[in-house]
Amino acid sequence: MIAYGNVCLRQFPKTERYVMAARIRGDMYDLLELIVAANKHYYKKTTLQEIDTKLEALRSLLRVAVREDMKYLPPDKWANWAEMLNEIGRMLGGWFKSLTQ
Template sequence: MIYYGYQALRHFPKSERHTSAAEIKKCMFRVRRLIITANKRFYKKNTLEELDIEKTVLMYHLRQAKNLGFLPFKKYTIWIGMLEEIGRMIGGWFKTIKK
């Protein structure tokens, strides 16, 4: 997802690269950091909740970029598809914790 994000963010307008593109990058790295943290922790529930929230925030940023015309619809659907798959993985992780 991060590699695809870098390719997509490269096509943002120059005026938005240091604002919304930087915020999207920050969210992507936070998602990756939370995945690694959840993998290492024994009590994962709080970290997984934070991860789910950060994934949702990233989805909102992408939707805003699409609505403002910075992100083409095709790239948006591919990226959102990747995030939805991460969401399914988080849901499966939650189910294993509750058992």
């Protein structure tokens, strides 16, 4: 997801590369960092909730980037990226479920 995201972020207008694109890029790396931390922690539930929050924030930023009045991100690239985020969400849901059993 990070490799694909970085390719997509290069297409953002120069004015947004250092604002919105930087925020999205930072959120992607924060998400990766939280996943690594959750894998190492004994009490994972709070970290998994943080991952879920960060994932939802990333989805929201991408929705703003693809909006009709913004058009920073083409709809087809957004769809691919959104599917990757959905897959991460499904894995996260499975991880939550495994903790409760």
